[in-house]
Amino acid sequence: MARYDFASDNVAGAMPEALDALVRFNGGFEGGYGGDAVSVRAAELIRGLLDADAEVRFVASGTAANALALAALAAPHEGVLCHDHAHIATDENGAPGFFGSGLALLTLPGPSGRIAPQGVVEALARPDEPHWPSPAALSLTQATEYGAVYSGQDLERLAGPARAAGLGLHLDGARLANAVAAGFDPKSLARMGFDIVVLGGTKAGASPTEALVLLNPRLARRFGARLKHGGQLISKARFLAAPWVGMLESGAWTQRAAHANAMARRLADLMPFPLTHPVEANAVFVAMDEARLEALKARGWFVYRFIDGSVRFMCSWATRVESVEALGADLAAIA
Amino acid sequence: MARYDFASDNVAGAMPEALDALVRFNGGFEGGYGGDAVSVRAAELIRGLLDADAEVRFVASGTAANALALAALAAPHEGVLCHDHAHIATDENGAPGFFGSGLALLTLPGPSGRIAPQGVVEALARPDEPHWPSPAALSLTQATEYGAVYSGQDLERLAGPARAAGLGLHLDGARLANAVAAGFDPKSLARMGFDIVVLGGTKAGASPTEALVLLNPRLARRFGARLKHGGQLISKARFLAAPWVGMLESGAWTQRAAHANAMARRLADLMPFPLTHPVEANAVFVAMDEARLEALKARGWFVYRFIDGSVRFMCSWATRVESVEALGADLAAIA
Amino acid sequence: MARYDFASDNVAGAMPEALDALVRFNGGFEGGYGGDAVSVRAAELIRGLLDADAEVRFVASGTAANALALAALAAPHEGVLCHDHAHIATDENGAPGFFGSGLALLTLPGPSGRIAPQGVVEALARPDEPHWPSPAALSLTQATEYGAVYSGQDLERLAGPARAAGLGLHLDGARLANAVAAGFDPKSLARMGFDIVVLGGTKAGASPTEALVLLNPRLARRFGARLKHGGQLISKARFLAAPWVGMLESGAWTQRAAHANAMARRLADLMPFPLTHPVEANAVFVAMDEARLEALKARGWFVYRFIDGSVRFMCSWATRVESVEALGADLAAIA
């Protein structure tokens, strides 16, 4: 049977802190749709994490969270600047266009999933034309899809010109925990003027839950109605909120991301194939030909070839060092 | 503090069978998006329940499940026949129109949430006109929003003409467990030609999960892509599937619905206010003036006045007979 | 062969002033998409008519004009207040929901297509709830679908509370020419704070063209892009603008509407059937049983039974007094 350990950071179950909270908060009757005590507590913890007086909502899908965020920032006839290989552009099957009624993704290049600043500058310099979409928002992913981490300065170099041009700012933080564990300060997001942060729970080690954090208070009006309309207002809201209470009260959200990052670092150290991207979070990308990838799969390890052609190994809260070492040995054997 | 016990059947947590399954299936690595062993097992159990070779998908929101179902059955310029007070028409904030790109709900009257057959016949007799939407599907709710249960014969009286006219058939089964507990045969749905059944997990006593059951195999093609595009493809799919395994393997899905129905029956027996709808499932609706409703709320019981003007009391798997009796005593005191 | 003279006010061709302008402005090369000299001149004339510094765009379809207007004023999860029998609600096949990504129409009663003020007040008093759409705009039709004309005071009684509550204001002016000919002051619309007026060309006697008049300057930004995205940015824009130049420079837009109104008045005077609505513009509605309607059709006159059950007779710029008298004689014969 194939081993999925390194296939993604969503192949593991929930970390103990998240699961225990689900059980802990299961009893009793609670009003639904986000007004319950668990949701209120989880929102408080997230406001503390980001040091911001934000409206916080929980949804079950990161794709939906991102798509709803973009639809809140750009009109149907406008566009969102993002990286060529951003998850929203390559892995969400057009969800931004669906939730955004045809809004466009305007993709920009840059190494390891980080947008090169020049692309933003050029995009902002283009005059409005009715024949194609003008940018209304900038979407950044932290950590990036290639396991790189923007520094605060990196982010500001992109966010600053966008903000100055009146664009909205969206952060896809599916792996923000890993970036934070790598040293990124989550409190800097509000200061930089991000309007919406999607704070990743699932890949960090929760059961399915993502936090839609509306840092811009103007966006909060009737957002519950928007969620309902978009099929994302969950009646038993406590089940999406409880894992956050468990993960944030304990500090496990960051600590277990640090573990995932360390496992990736350990794997990189053992890796006999050339790295194609810096290992700054919980991913290791390498150059590997098809024969060797097949050989690896023949040894039971299921991993993906990514859109840039690299082979991707993801670590998570559940990755055991023994697995890393076993994988390392197999990699060495086929290299 | 307000007691929400009777406010809805979604104010309780998850039943033990559902929660235990979440914990039981949490360990180990699993591929995501519905290909995992837990999802496969849950789908098998649902096929057994409905005696049909259906494609089964799990989503976190009943609103989304219904909206995706309707969008699969009607084009944007077509309509869906449903009851005037169907949940899809009155409580989902336009989600069918959003997922269906502007599709219309064509509402029909009938007592206690059951559509009167004459309305369907008349709607089907109207000629197509480009200026307004023609019906392409019929949506029925079982048990209804008013706690009534269609008999098999009732359903067929509505489904038959619709099917004969080429319409698709959708069942909103948010409370199908309660209907089954009341004697309705779930195996009859496939035989009657229903295309899609939304099988309710949440209100039956799960953590958030609904099963989208595609009885019509033609609809299954690329449905995973449709879910992704609609923000409803959950990576850690086991968390939506596990409660189903727990509830169906044990029989608790039906048994606990029978308990909820019995609690409603018991409450009806104690009820000093006139019933406005038959008590056939887990709801009790009564006529109560505003002063008495306020008096009831003053005693701590939070319940809703429904759109027909009745006051609604919902029972669930978690309703205790002591609570019913305490409520009954308070009702008697204010009557 | 059936005579369509009274079937609608869109069964006639274009009035001479409109057609001549099409021919007159056909020569030479012009940039497209609304920047041409003809479009610029037509926009100026409309700004003069409404005494407002508005952005003016021309589209070929009133349905699209209305739907784009509503989508500019209400978010997908919000609603638009309108009359139960407003054209947008009953005759546009869900176009507002399509352009507005599922936005809701919240319909209100009132005699002869005029909304009763109490309905607006009640709708505005309802608290926001995520489960159903809150009103974000008010849409009024002038003259109404039943040929009634709001006085300025009538309009303000509806617009005032809506404006005070922060709603956007939309006027469906498909038959504004008839209202103006009946004494309504078009310059009052900007003063009352209407955000968008759809100024009717087609029914007034143009070839297909409607003016989307954005009185609220905030809405003008990137509106050309919105039109393109919605399939409503016409390259050879002069063909939509020229009729307006012809109709407004000559005064024919109002004068020929006055003729249509007079023809309706004349028909009302001859009418042997009871009027069901006041005859204030170019429509005559009467109570007529099915046998008599069939008898009328047997004499060659094609007219519609409207959604309120009345039979509708519409007059237009092209209605000849001889036709009215011939129809009157036939009506007398069958009465």
Add this chain to the structure above:
Amino acid sequence: MARYDFASDNVAGAMPEALDALVRFNGGFEGGYGGDAVSVRAAELIRGLLDADAEVRFVASGTAANALALAALAAPHEGVLCHDHAHIATDENGAPGFFGSGLALLTLPGPSGRIAPQGVVEALARPDEPHWPSPAALSLTQATEYGAVYSGQDLERLAGPARAAGLGLHLDGARLANAVAAGFDPKSLARMGFDIVVLGGTKAGASPTEALVLLNPRLARRFGARLKHGGQLISKARFLAAPWVGMLESGAWTQRAAHANAMARRLADLMPFPLTHPVEANAVFVAMDEARLEALKARGWFVYRFIDGSVRFMCSWATRVESVEALGADLAAIA
């Protein structure tokens, strides 16, 4: 004042045959929405042109025609294969995504706007994945955006594999008249299994009108309702149909396209700059640096730099040989 003669083929007015028909069919009363005698006659002529028993509808915008066509062939979560520089992908501001509720355009390379067959083969070989859109249709442009003309054999090389894989086939025929004038047989489209052809009227020399030709009869059901819902059902339909009667009865649709092609050929012969694409229809594309383009504009000629970097000169039915020669002289002067 700038001369727009060569800026596009939509900068001219309507050809005499089209304009005369508008005037000729203006009189009398006609039922609307496409049931009128003029629409019926125009549809017959188009069926004759294409030798196919098709449903024919007229809309005012090519963008809308294309977008509605694609939405009829691909579901919201599917994609449409088209050229990297197809008009639908680069010049319609996301309209396909709007009308198609988020459908994706999957772009493919190829010289001069013609898709290289290998791209189609590769796209069809990819397995379905829920994370990104699978192709459901192939869209081809004839003549291409670069003035190239596919031979029947060229088209079949692309259409054949797509058809075999079950994809729908769409032809953007905004400039089909020019392709026909260049020798392409329009009767071959139905034989090749095209489902929808958008037959260009505007650029061919009509007032705004495009014919949506549904060659696949399955697509015709309730298409009028689809048009209404999409804001494209014009009440005074005769104004969109009349130009077609004028252009097709007289043969001018093809003959005047032949003139446009000849003017482009003549311009190419005079051209001192290197051609960047073959001159097979009514366009001339050349390599020209910015200084020379500015020099040309300084002499009054307004033309565009296209997305491939070439400078584009378009000819139309209205292009006069004297203008071509004057332009040629100016080009020679600045070269």
